[in-house]
Amino acid sequence: MAEIERESMEYDVVIVGAGPSGLSAAIRLKQIDPELQVVVLEKGSEVGAHILSGAVLDTCGLDELLPDWKERGAPITVxxxxxxxxxxxxxxxxxxxxxxxxxxxxxxxxYIVSMANVCRWMAEQAEELGVEIFPGMAASEIVWDGDRVAGVVAGEFGKNPDGTMGDGYEPGMELRGKYVFLGEGVRGSLAKQVIEKFKLSDGHCxxxxxxxxxxxxxxxxxxxxxxxxxxxxxxxxxxxxxxxxxxxxxxxxxxxxxxxxxxxxxxxxxxxxxxxxxxxxxxxxxxxxxxxxxxxxxxxxxxxxxWQSIPKLTAPGTVLLGCSAGLVNVPRIKGNHNAMLSGIAAANAAAAAIKAGREGDELTAYETDLRSGPIAKDLKKVRNVKPMWSKWGMLPSLVLGGLDMWTNNLFGFSFFGTIKHGKTDAAATGEAKNFKPIDYPKPDGKISFDRLTNVAFSFTNHEEQQPCHLQLKDASVPISVNLPKYAEPAQRYCPAGVYEVLEDESGNPRFQINFQNCVHCKTCDIKDPSQNINWTTPQGGEGPNYPNM
Known part of the structure; x- marks a missing residue:
């Protein structure tokens, strides 16, 4: 196939993801130097369409970024x-x-907030500063310059289901930057490639x-x-x-x-x-x-x-932000503040590097800031709570985790040191022969609902005439391996009913992927015991359309 020719646009910083980390980075870059050319790419149909969080917000990140957020009318009022x-x-x-x-x-x-609405408001603040924000633009590929991340491809539309170019094919554009920030959220598809290529998780849990x-x-x-x-x-x-x-x-x-x-x-x-x-x-x-x-x-x-699982955060030309870096404080059930702080720290490092005439190198100042600043202080104190729960169960972890947080809070040390996490979540899945099926009550349609009924309330939509964005490395594995060994758990772990095991005309099981239902949660990419499912971005603008999640 002939190489695709794409137009190219040059920026100082290209940011993938209009979440709290990416928008914070964009705002801080323009605060430091209004002349910097900054673009934010968002795969959702609008900013906030793919943002889902609890959320009780610790405003420390926003206090640093926009101290007058109340006067600016931020939707943070409860x-x-x-x-x-x-x-x-x-x-x-x-x-x-x-x-x-x-x-x-x-x-x-x-404050109790809708982070979707907070991000919509942050996007307005960014645009007022001159940041370009392109919603509906999924960043589907990395642009490489040797071993350096030099940009991303975004806005590719119109492929046929088999991956060939359809009649209305649009190749998308290359958006190149002196630095590329990956703030795609949990298990981001580009971040995953960068982590694997540069072995950023080596030496970390x-x-x-x-x-x-x-x-x-x-x-x-x-x-x-x-x-x-x-x-x-x-x-x-x-x-x-x-x-x-x-x-x-x-x-x-x-x-x-x-x-x-x-x-x-x-x-x-x-x-x-x-x-x-x-x-x-x-x-x-x-x-x-x-x-x-x-x-x-x-x-x-x-x-x-x-703390134990944060990978190396920098590679030539790029950094990981927010949930792409894994900055959630689990016992506090909060990560948005750290996402914002990571965006601020990355912006500070990139602006200084660009001012010094650098580009495409590793922003080591960002890594140093994150591992010694307020994010480190927040996450180190609670680092043992999750592994305690995993190893010893809920009640012991409540007592010992509480003790550990107190000693960290009062004295800055832990009796337990730093407890390591064990195997991956995929590898933790047991074989079906060792467990019994669980009998779940049928939803009543008033308080509880079946998956497909609920998915309609995520306002999810995908154009059917495109390649399936949920790629199987080996199409035979779901039936030949996962079904007999694990009772094919994709039928159950997916919260949107994407995966089904059905019977073909001969009565044999077949694996079906209803990618139109996908709410982009990434659970399949994480939990599949054979690690056979690769989540990639569909066309831009598709997926859920969350109103005020």
Missing amino acids: PVKKDNFYMLGPAGQIRIPNWPMPPLMSNHGK PQKFGIGMKEIWEIDPAKHREGTVTHTMGWPLGGNAGGGSFIYHLDNNQVYVGFVVHLNYENPYLYPYMEFQRFKHHPMVAELLEGGKRVAYGARAISEGG
Whole structure:
């Protein structure tokens, strides 16, 4: 096939992803030097369309970036008024008091927000400074100059399902930069290539992940308690998996209801989405939701490895930002503040390098800043909580993790040192013969819903006449390996019903990929026990269209 000819545009900095890290970087670059040429590429149909987060926001990153954010009208208006933590059983709950928890766990002084709307607002601030933002432009390839990342290809449209060029094929453009920032979120497709090519994870623990699912509910005003934050652990997961829930009362009688399942679970019959639906039938939750209506749904993988799993963050010409770097503080259930701080740090390093006449090298100042500055201070204190949970279970990790956070907070050290993570989440999957299938209650259509009904509330859309963006390295593996060995867990771990095992005309099983349903959570890329699924970007503008997640 003839080499594709593309037009090229030159920038000082090319930023992939209009999330909190990428937008923070863009804003800081223009604050430092208004003459810098900065572009942000966003694969969603608009800024915020692919942003899904809890979220209770620690504003420390925004305070540094835009200290007058209140005066600028940021959509950050619901302060946390009440902070609850419960241990659930099948029929009741026990409230865990706040006083034994280290101060870093407190949500007072934080805000319940829609990060999708915060990012929309941040994009407005960036554009006012002269940043170019192109939504609907998926960055599908890296442009290489030798071993240096020199840019990305974005805006390629019109391929046929077999990958050939269709009648309306558009080759996209090369957007080249002196530096390229990858802020694609969890398990970004370009970041994954860079990590593998430059072996950035060598010497670090494997990244660990969770799957987070979220619904927005409008509830009875009599039950609404604006500013109330509730977290739970325990039922329904029990010993099957780690995880927990969040219930956040924002304004306008709306509530965020979310559920997180750690992806290092062993039982291949576990069905994270159905665990979420079952959770909502707990008496405490069902009473809150009865009489209300679900207005939106979405799902997203979460990086959970923390300090031990942060890879090397720089390679020639590029850096990893935010969740592409894995900067979530798991016990605090917060990562947006660190994402913003990473964007600021990367911008500071790039602006200084460009001013000094450099380009295409490694921004080592960024790595130094991240590993010694406020992000390091935030993540080092909690570094053992996740591996404790993985190794010893929920209750021991609550006690020992609390002790560890206290000693880190008070004295700056840990009795445990730094506990390493074990195997990858994919490798943690056990064989089906060692487990029993789990019988999940059928959704009632009022409080709980089947996957396909809920996916409609993510407003997901993909043009069917394009190559499937969920690529199988070996098309035979799902039926020949994953089905007999693991009961093909893709049928269950996907929160959007993308993967099915059906029967062909002869009664033999066949693997079907309904890529039109994909909400871009990346769980398949992470959890597939054979590591046979490669998530790539579909055409720009496609996927979920989250309103205010």
